[in-house]
Amino acid sequence: MTGSQQDEQSQPIAQWFRKYYECPECGESWTDEWSCACNDHCPGCNIECEPESWEDLSRPVTIEDYLGAARLMTGSKNAPASAATDEDAVAYAQAVLEGGECRFLELLREAEFLRHFNQERQR
């Protein structure tokens, strides 16, 4: 017993996969990255294909993910990690895996837009 707590089990995981496809119809091959190892449509003939193989790029979220999400959501560099929920941190980590912080900002704008949209509709 070291007396230190092991919190790793409860740490949320940002799921991320790089998937390799080869179309059985037209032979087109491509890669895609997404938060599940799911099927994709062939860019050549649009039939649904299962991935031939994939790399699991998933990783546990870190304090940087909470801080990054909090900073972008509040617009404040000094935002505490507690301003972001587990869900926010996972979304941030996945956005960074996908292409960078700008992707997370896009998600925020979409969420903002939907919230406005739903408020308008409730009037």
Ligand SMILES: [Zn+2]
């Ligand atoms: Zn095809």
